[in-house]
Amino acid sequence: MDGRRRNPYELTEETPVYVISVAAQLSGLHPQTLRQYDRLGLVSPDRTAGRGRRYSARDIELLRQVQALSQDEGINLAGIKRIIELENQVVALQSRVAELEAALDGAAAAMQQREAAVHASYRRDLVPYQEVQQTSALVVWRPKRQQHD
DSSP states (O other): OSSSSSOOOOOOOOOOOOHHHHHHHTTTTHOOOOOOHHHTSSSSSEETOOOOOOOHHHHHHHHHHHHHHHHTTTOOOOHHHHHHHHHHHHHHHHHHHHHHHHHHHHHHHHHHHHHHHHHTTTTOOOOOOOOHHHHOOOOOOOOOOOOOO
16 A cells, blocks of 8 residues: 555445446356356455455456456366466565565665765775885885994
């Protein structure tokens, strides 16, 4: 959720509002087919206090998808159930990846702030060490001769 309070009367695609006869008509399926899909766990609508099924717009779309996979693609119901489970798993994993990326971005920003604070705390009277280049030049040291008075 986005943190804002929702209007309790606002309808979303997940709001269960359609009784089984309307859902059957909207999906182009027989009500008995919807009951069978519910028993098999393919499309599980919400229930009222009296145990009546209530379908959402998302449920109707899923019913159409199940029908298309079954009729057009020839996939059996067990295969369709597995496809739906895998699609739901992909959505959940994508959501988790987005959460982890956001957390990683936050941690990286915090690390950069801490690194900047450490750099700002460096003593300015210290000079960074730089390695001297080695050369093949020969240097001869001759001590100064002390003059005797």
